[in-house]
Amino acid sequence: NAGVMQNPRHLVRRRGQEARLRCSPMKGHSHVYWYRQLPEEGLKFMVYLQKENIIDESGMPKERFSAEFPKEGPSILRIQQVVRGDSAAYFCASSPTTSSGNTIYFGEGSWLTVV
Amino acid sequence: DAKTTQPTSMDCAEGRAANLPCNHSTISGNEYVYWYRQIHSQGPQYIIHGLKNNETNEMASLIITEDRKSSTLILPHATLRDTAVYYCIVRAYSGGGADGLTFGKGTHLIIQP
Numbered sequence: 001n002a003g004v005m006q007n008p009r010h011l012v013r014r015r016g017q018e019a020r021l022r023c024s025p026m027k028g029h030s031h032v033y034w035y036r037q038l039p040e041e042g043l044k045f046m047v048y049l050q051k052e053n054i055i056d057e058s059g060m061p062k063e064r065f066s067a068e069f070p071k072e073g074p075s076i077l078r079i080q081q082v083v084r085g086d087s088a089a090y091f092c093a094s095s096p097t098t099s100s101g102n103t104i105y106f107g108e109g110s111w112l113t114v115v
Numbered sequence: 116d117a118k119t120t121q122p123t124s125m126d127c128a129e130g131r132a133a134n135l136p137c138n139h140s141t142i143s144g145n146e147y148v149y150w151y152r153q154i155h156s157q158g159p160q161y162i163i164h165g166l167k168n169n170e171t172n173e174m175a176s177l178i179i180t181e182d183r184k185s186s187t188l189i190l191p192h193a194t195l196r197d198t199a200v201y202y203c204i205v206r207a208y209s210g211g212g213a214d215g216l217t218f219g220k221g222t223h224l225i226i227q228p
Contacts, residue, residue, distance in 0.1 A: 043218040091158050106158040
């Protein structure tokens with residue numbers, strides 16, 4: 001059973017460009033979470049999505065950041081007009097829908113560098 | 116804010132058992148104790164979780180005190196590859212969303228050769 005797949009693993013963007021990070025949850029999982037880890041800091045929750053719905057985006061910056069999880073295809077975290085402070089590791093996680101267990105599993109992360 | 120308190124760092128000799136403590140004195144009845152670890156430059160890895168009974172799997176054992184106010188993660192035979200930051204997290208079982216997982220600073224476990 002493949003784990004949570006994220007791509008790209010490493011992304012370099014110039015200031016002002018857009019960054020798109022993709023996440024395919026584990027098979028059978030319909031809950032997706034995005035976390036950000038700034039250099040030398042802890043993991044911070046950004047957003048929680050189910051298929052076609054944003055459930056909780058309380059951790060998302062108010063501007064330039066958006067997330068989606070369409071009916072078909074991966075979840076996308078989109079950062080518009082990137083700035084150097086967006087340089088970080090972005091981790092996607094997923095969990096199943098069944099009530100018998102909803103342990104959250106993480107991907108290996110996407111490292112964004114803004115130059 | 117995280118609901119747990121962990122030592123900032125710990126050392127353990129290779130081959131010995133690593134015992135990582137965690138205090139969660141405000142844990143409520145519907146909250147589980149979860150442990151994750153993060154090896155440098157990798158994603159967080161799920162280790163184990165429990166409610167009130169001790170739990171064991173292929174990676175570790177989890178010992179939860181009777182009053183549930185603290186717990187200990189035990190890695191029975193630590194190897195160099197166990198060097199990582201270990202996070203103790205309390206989480207409602209039906210949780211999702213923002214309180215799905217709240218990461219604190221964790222314990223940086225260093226396995227010494």
